[in-house]
Amino acid sequence: MTVVEQTACILCSRNCGLRVGIDEGRITSVRGDDSHPVSKGYLCQKAARLAYYQDNDDRLEHPLKRTADGSFVRVSWDEALADIAQRLIAIRRDHGGRAFAFYGGGGQGNHLGGAYSRQLVKAMKSRFVYTALAQEKTGDFWVNGRLFGDQRCHITEDVEHADVVLFLGTNPFQAHGIPNARDTLKSLSKDATRTVVVVDPRKTETAKLADVHLQLRPGTDAFLLAAILAILVRDGLTDRDFLAARCVGFEALEAELRAIPIAEYVRRADVPLADVETVARAFGRARSACVRVDLGLQQSLHSTLNSYLEKLLFLLTGNLGKKGANNFHSAFLPILGHTDEREDRHWRTAHHGMHPIGGLYPPNILPSEIEHEGEDRVRALVVDSANPALTGANTAAYERALRKLELLVVVDVAMSETARLAHYVLPAATQLEKWECTGFNLEFPDNAFHLRHPLFPPRPEALPEPEIYTRLLEAMGEIPRSFPVLERIAAREPARTRHVAFLGALGARLATSKKLRPFGASILYRTLGRVLRTDRARPDRVSPAAAAPLLALAMELAQKDPVAVRRAGHRGNRFTLGHALFRAILDRPEGAMVTSHRFEDTWSFLKHADGKIHLDVPEMLASLRALANEREEAPDLVLIAGDRRAYNANQIFRDPAWRRVDPHGAMRMHPRDAHRLGLTDGSRAMCTSDAGEIEVAIEIDDALRPGVTILPHGYGMKYRGGPPIGPEVNRLTTSEHCDPIARTPFHKHVPVTVRAIA
Numbered sequence: 001m002t003v004v005e006q007t008a009c010i011l012c013s014r015n016c017g018l019r020v021g022i023d024e025g026r027i028t029s030v031r032g033d034d035s036h037p038v039s040k041g042y043l044c045q046k047a048a049r050l051a052y053y054q055d056n057d058d059r060l061e062h063p064l065k066r067t068a069d070g071s072f073v074r075v076s077w078d079e080a081l082a083d084i085a086q087r088l089i090a091i092r093r094d095h096g097g098r099a100f101a102f103y104g105g106g107g108q109g110n111h112l113g114g115a116y117s118r119q120l121v122k123a124m125k126s127r128f129v130y131t132a133l134a135q136e137k138t139g140d141f142w143v144n145g146r147l148f149g150d151q152r153c154h155i156t157e158d159v160e161h162a163d164v165v166l167f168l169g170t171n172p173f174q175a176h177g178i179p180n181a182r183d184t185l186k187s188l189s190k191d192a193t194r195t196v197v198v199v200d201p202r203k204t205e206t207a208k209l210a211d212v213h214l215q216l217r218p219g220t221d222a223f224l225l226a227a228i229l230a231i232l233v234r235d236g237l238t239d240r241d242f243l244a245a246r247c248v249g250f251e252a253l254e255a256e257l258r259a260i261p262i263a264e265y266v267r268r269a270d271v272p273l274a275d276v277e278t279v280a281r282a283f284g285r286a287r288s289a290c291v292r293v294d295l296g297l298q299q300s301l302h303s304t305l306n307s308y309l310e311k312l313l314f315l316l317t318g319n320l321g322k323k324g325a326n327n328f329h330s331a332f333l334p335i336l337g338h339t340d341e342r343e344d345r346h347w348r349t350a351h352h353g354m355h356p357i358g359g360l361y362p363p364n365i366l367p368s369e370i371e372h373e374g375e376d377r378v379r380a381l382v383v384d385s386a387n388p389a390l391t392g393a394n395t396a397a398y399e400r401a402l403r404k405l406e407l408l409v410v411v412d413v414a415m416s417e418t419a420r421l422a423h424y425v426l427p428a429a430t431q432l433e434k435w436e437c438t439g440f441n442l443e444f445p446d447n448a449f450h451l452r453h454p455l456f457p458p459r460p461e462a463l464p465e466p467e468i469y470t471r472l473l474e475a476m477g478e479i480p481r482s483f484p485v486l487e488r489i490a491a492r493e494p495a496r497t498r499h500v501a502f503l504g505a506l507g508a509r510l511a512t513s514k515k516l517r518p519f520g521a522s523i524l525y526r527t528l529g530r531v532l533r534t535d536r537a538r539p540d541r542v543s544p545a546a547a548a549p550l551l552a553l554a555m556e557l558a559q560k561d562p563v564a565v566r567r568a569g570h571r572g573n574r575f576t577l578g579h580a581l582f583r584a585i586l587d588r589p590e591g592a593m594v595t596s597h598r599f600e601d602t603w604s605f606l607k608h609a610d611g612k613i614h615l616d617v618p619e620m621l622a623s624l625r626a627l628a629n630e631r632e633e634a635p636d637l638v639l640i641a642g643d644r645r646a647y648n649a650n651q652i653f654r655d656p657a658w659r660r661v662d663p664h665g666a667m668r669m670h671p672r673d674a675h676r677l678g679l680t681d682g683s684r685a686m687c688t689s690d691a692g693e694i695e696v697a698i699e700i701d702d703a704l705r706p707g708v709t710i711l712p713h714g715y716g717m718k719y720r721g722g723p724p725i726g727p728e729v730n731r732l733t734t735s736e737h738c739d740p741i742a743r744t745p746f747h748k749h750v751p752v753t754v755r756a757i758a
């Protein structure tokens with residue numbers, strides 16, 4: 001008999017709500033969930049293939065230990081965790097916390113375990129957390145810190161209500177990233193009163209729906225953005241009232257922008273000057289306008305400068321804090337921190353001297369931090385829900401470095417390329433077998449959080465991450481195996497007291513035991529988690545224990561912003577409001593609204609002490625000035641590495657059968673380039689960069705600019721231990737070709753050569 005259960009898609013950051021039909025333990029149907037507070041029934045074609053994630057031949061069944069001959073043997077959880085614990089303790093004792101690093105802990109919808117895995121970093125007395133976010137977005141976070149006073153001041157965009165939308169380096173038709181992307185794009189495109197502008201070297205599906213497409217030369221975004229800003233200043237299109245009321249530092253910035261040689265910069269971008277002026281005027285004169293950016297901008301040349309310039313577009317025109325503009329948003333799950341390199345120099349890395357941004361370190365530098373000759377090199381690494389051997393820049397460098405580690409532990413659902421190099425591989429329950437959530441709740445004014453209930457019981461020896469890390473901390477002796485007093489209070493705690501007595505007892509315990517303070521998540525899991533119940537969950541599934549730390553987050557949000565939490569429909573006084581929010585999250589498998597703001601609340605998110613936006617960021621003004629002296633380079637062929645297509649999705653799907661089209665992840669190329677290189681549709685070719693070479697299949701695509709070629713991400717997996725399927729695109733990318741501030745790799749601008757092969 002088919003049962004229908006609610007969950008969310010885990011294939012992109014939108015995490016659309018789903019209703020999944022399940023029959024005899026298998027997914028038989030997938031459709032959009034009308035009751036999801038954000039997606040409201042929307043989904044794209046990818047979600048329908050979710051079964052390929054849940055059931056595939058690379059799933060891990062048991063803990064594995066690598067032997068001297070390189071093969072793996074099955075071990076028990078107790079054996080694996082006891083040995084890992086002893087080896088970690090020895091590394092910490094002999095070399096200190098700087099010898100340990102953690103990588104991952106995420107994916108598109110796998111964030112609940114993050115609260116638990118970060119405890120291990122603290123237990124190891126380390127701060128080295130490397131994540132994919134720091135391969136993409138930390139330049140953006142750094143700019144937010146300088147402009148708004150905190151790297152967590154993240155910006156979202158009200159595309160649905162804007163009169164003018166500027167899409168920069170993003171193709172939401174395939175990459176999504178905005179609410180209900182295809183519906184939103186189609187309605188924008190049909191409305192003659194609204195203007196859509198796309199800036200992209202390729203005529204993407206989104207560009208085809210746009211009013212203006214600026215098909216710029218790759219890597220010239222900074223020149224184009226500087227020119228648009230200079231036109232805004234020259235033509236008096238800045239919002240003087242907004243600048244006077246909300247910003248400081250405009251005079252210094254204005255002087256720089258007035259010096260921009262507009263025509264010359266537009267020539268470098270190789271787009272028509274008249275079109276650029278049209279775009280600048282449309283943006284400057286619109287009642288509301290917003291900018292939506294993604295990796296095409298953030299992983300291209302001048303990455304951090306690009307992030308600064310795109311924000312100046314909406315700031316100089318007063319498009320912040322109103323409907324149809326850019327806005328800040330609330331955050332329920334804290335996925336970022338704030339780290340100012342000017343204040344904390346101690347936690348720079350040994351080899352690169354790299355500082356964290358938002359608490360995160362860039363994967364780009366990790367291989368050399370491992371290979372660094374010296375006492376302070378990284379010796380032990382735990383990789384969780386990530387696959388840097390395939391996704392980090394320069395695959396060969398990653399493989400070499402990972403082999404040199406004294407201890408590599410991988411926690412994953414599948415035997416990934418990184419797992420094959422590990423000393424221990426620990427099988428995690430899939431995202432459909434445990435309580436799970438995403439931290440990408442980036443909506444404004446209404447923001448929601450979706451705690452997903454498990455759809456399936458886990459495989460017998462797979463464990464959810466909260467259990468894995470809690471057991472590991474227990475094996476390391478960091479936390480006791482039981483907390484009798486807290487467990488007793490939690491068990492006695494009737495719902496009507498709203499957990500107040502329990503939280504009081506927990507607070508008292510942590511106040512008297514400094515050693516336990518970093519491990520609040522596991523303590524909540526082992527105590528309150530044991531008695532948490534929800535009537536909406538199936539009794540044969542994992543209990544909601546992993547969600548226990550969300551009580552503390554709900555309490556915090558209710559304390560911080562009670563008005564917005566009440567507007568979202570939750571009731572209670574200052575002691576009980578947080579509990580009401582927590583119960584709503586726990587009891588609504590479709591997701592719950594957590595905050596509802598007014599547009600004017602935007603200003604409460606600003607974190608500079610003077611409550612203003614600081615426009616004159618000295619490092620950025622210097623980078624802007626330096627553009628004038630930058631040599632113009634014209635590689636024979638520029639590769640855009642990492643295209644989002646109809647059937648690719650990070651590394652979540654390993655079974656190649658999930659793709660309906662594009663089985664080889666073809667390299668797309670303009671017909672003129674193909675002709676010049678003697679290639680036709682379906683030709684095999686060798687693509688070579690400074691880092692290495694891979695064989696590719698060619699697909700002719702006149703949507704590209706001549707001189708530009710493109711490969712998708714999410715291929716190259718060695719499914720069932722076989723040869724790589726599709727392009728291992730990071731054999732072509734290098735870690736040195738990167739942003740000087742955030743070390744974000746320039747994946748969207750990789751000089752390559754391509755030659756035909758038999």
Ligand code: SF4
Pocket residue numbers: 009010011012013014015016042043044045046047176
């Ligand atoms: S891939 Fe993204 S847009 Fe498509 S259904 Fe999944 S979450 Fe929604």
